[in-house]
Amino acid sequence: MVILTILxxxxxxxxxxxxxxxLQQRLTLLTFDFRFDYxxxxxxxxxxxxxxxxxxxxxxxxxxxxxxxxxxxxxxGIGAIIAQTVTLIRTGCQIVVLLCMMGFLSIWPAxxxxxxxxxxxxxxxxxxxxxxxxxxxxxxxxSYQSYFVRTLMKRSTGKDIRLFSMxxxxxxxxxxxxxxxxTWQRHYSNLSLVINxxxxxxxxxxxALSLLILIALQNVSVAALLFAISAIQTLNLNFGNFRDAxxxxxxxxxxxxxxxxxxxxPYRQDQDSIENKVxxxxxxxxxxxxxxxxxxxxxHDINFSVKRGEKVALVGENGAGKSTLIKLLCGLxxxxxxxxxxxxxxxxxxxxxxxxxxxAVEFQDDVILHFTIAENVACTTPQQxxxxxxxAVLDEVGLEDFVAGxxxxxxxxxGNELNENGIQLSGGQKDKILFAxxxxxxxxxxxxxxxTAALDxxxxxxxxALVDEKLDQKxxxxxxxxxxxxxxxxxxxxxxxxxxxxAAGSHRWLLANCDYYRKLxxxxxxxxxxxxxxxxx
Ligand SMILES: Nc1ncnc2c1ncn2[C@@H]1O[C@H](COP(=O)(O)OP(=O)(O)OP(=O)(O)O)[C@@H](O)[C@H]1O
Numbered sequence: 001m002v003i004l005t006i007l008x009x010x011x012x013x014x015x016x017x018x019x020x021x022x023l024q025q026r027l028t029l030l031t032f033d034f035r036f037d038y039x040x041x042x043x044x045x046x047x048x049x050x051x052x053x054x055x056x057x058x059x060x061x062x063x064x065x066x067x068x069x070x071x072x073x074x075x076x077g078i079g080a081i082i083a084q085t086v087t088l089i090r091t092g093c094q095i096v097v098l099l100c101m102m103g104f105l106s107i108w109p110a111x112x113x114x115x116x117x118x119x120x121x122x123x124x125x126x127x128x129x130x131x132x133x134x135x136x137x138x139x140x141x142x143s144y145q146s147y148f149v150r151t152l153m154k155r156s157t158g159k160d161i162r163l164f165s166m167x168x169x170x171x172x173x174x175x176x177x178x179x180x181x182x183t184w185q186r187h188y189s190n191l192s193l194v195i196n197x198x199x200x201x202x203x204x205x206x207x208a209l210s211l212l213i214l215i216a217l218q219n220v221s222v223a224a225l226l227f228a229i230s231a232i233q234t235l236n237l238n239f240g241n242f243r244d245a246x247x248x249x250x251x252x253x254x255x256x257x258x259x260x261x262x263x264x265x266p267y268r269q270d271q272d273s274i275e276n277k278v279x280x281x282x283x284x285x286x287x288x289x290x291x292x293x294x295x296x297x298x299x300h301d302i303n304f305s306v307k308r309g310e311k312v313a314l315v316g317e318n319g320a321g322k323s324t325l326i327k328l329l330c331g332l333x334x335x336x337x338x339x340x341x342x343x344x345x346x347x348x349x350x351x352x353x354x355x356x357x358x359x360a361v362e363f364q365d366d367v368i369l370h371f372t373i374a375e376n377v378a379c380t381t382p383q384q385x386x387x388x389x390x391x392a393v394l395d396e397v398g399l400e401d402f403v404a405g406x407x408x409x410x411x412x413x414x415g416n417e418l419n420e421n422g423i424q425l426s427g428g429q430k431d432k433i434l435f436a437x438x439x440x441x442x443x444x445x446x447x448x449x450x451x452t453a454a455l456d457x458x459x460x461x462x463x464x465a466l467v468d469e470k471l472d473q474k475x476x477x478x479x480x481x482x483x484x485x486x487x488x489x490x491x492x493x494x495x496x497x498x499x500x501x502x503a504a505g506s507h508r509w510l511l512a513n514c515d516y517y518r519k520l521x522x523x524x525x526x527x528x529x530x531x532x533x534x535x536x537x
């Protein structure tokens with residue numbers, strides 16, 4: 001009977017192990033599919049977020065960990081939970097088989113092993129509680145660490161580090177970080193050591209106790225005793241694996257929790273009040289607009305309106321709040337108070353897609369993706385690109401000859417990350433592609449943040465001629481430090497200082513009525529007409 005039981009149990013355990021191979025294979029494919037199904041959902045969701053949320057520490061943590069929850073296959077997050085659940089099922093089955101098998105000898109050893117494993121779980125819980133209590137600290141350290149890795153790996157920062165011999169500085173901060181990491185790790189491994197020692201001790205006691213009981217309870221043969229030793233050890237091992245899997249599920253639920261938080265963040269497309277009206281003349285009204293971050297006001301008390309087709313220049317010193325204001329105008333930031341309305345509708349109620357149709361924006365720090373020129377201009381999939389329109393706008397911004405000289409024309413890749421024949425752009429060429437992107441959009445409101453910063457004088461002149469011609473009937477707001485180009489009567493100039501608009505009017509009117517504008521103007525004029533270069537100070 002004992003022999004038959006052993007045989008049956010052995011077959012049962014190995015059958016489960018073989019079944020496990022198939023489970024593991026299915027699991028690998030499942031987590032792979034999961035990654036491809038959910039990563040686009042994740043990215044799509046971020047499009048609906050407020051920029052201020054993406055910029056915040058909270059947003060960054062939830063993005064990083066939420067992404068990890070779905071992207072790291074079976075190691076972290078949802079993939080790990082599925083993998084550990086499979087382990088739970090597998091070890092659970094093995095435990096049941098082993099318990100039945102041992103029941104033929106005596107139920108006591110099995111009961112003792114079970115009891116002692118519960119005790120071990122208690123130890124593990126202590127370790128876990130410490131882990132979760134200090135997890136935030138470890139997350140922060142890991143996020144600092146990833147900054148170092150990202151910065152060092154990035155080609156552009158690598159250049160600066162070499163040019164300015166910043167390695168010592170880097171090393172200084174890195175060592176500081178490593179110190180924190182080592183301290184954290186030391187605490188954790190000391191605690192793990194104590195817990196593991198406790199668990200091993202409990203194991204040995206358990207094995208000895210079970211055997212003693214077995215001997216005391218019945219007259220067992222040596223063969224049965226040997227079988228009992230091996231069965232108890234296997235049972236213990238399975239209990240251990242079961243426990244580990246259970247604990248890992250708990251740990252990975254933290255990542256999933258972050259994924260859940262991520263999906264629950266306010267998503268503008270979910271709002272009931274979203275307006276999808278895309279028509280309108282392009283009239284902008286700004287009322288009592290203010291924006292603060294962590295209680296610090298960046299812009300405040302802003303009131304102005306822009307008529308359809310009007311050209312507006314936003315000028316002011318560095319840090320005056322110009323970029324912040326245009327981020328509010330195009331809905332990237334949500335005002336702390338006040339409102340921005342376009343054609344009588346508060347843009348806070350607009351869906352992001354509506355905003356993209358109505359407003360085309362060019363920022364100083366816009367990125368050119370390592371895709372083709374045509375894709376960078378049209379910002380859509382190859383099938384949807386209007387090639388003739390792409391060529392026309394590239395022509396208009398003065399890139400006709402440049403593109404004609406490229407081996408694959410508008411299909412040439414920019415940068416060599418995705419294509420080894422990709423080309424590098426100069427700063428001015430990049431600005432021209434970004435402006436071509438705005439023209440391609442054909443929106444009736446265009447907002448341009450320092451669009452000519454990298455342009456040569458001839459290109460800058462062409463740029464303003466193009467604005468006059470192509471954006472003639474369209475509302476256009478341009479942030480610029482080069483005042484001369486906008487010194488005409490048909491441009492309304494908003495002068496910003498310390499986070500608010502202190503004056504608005506034509507160049508001539510401002511020269512006559514605004515001391516601060518006069519100061520900006522004469523400072524710049526002196527550089528161009530060769531006057532007193534120190535006039536500004
Ligand atoms: N996300 C942010 N969090 C905190 N402070 C910010 C944030 N964005 C901008 N600031 C601060 O707000 C102020 C205005 O910045 P903004 O970029 O709007 O200035 P700007 O007028 O465009 O300057 P520049 O002419 O140099 O481009 C600056 O003091 C800047 O440090």
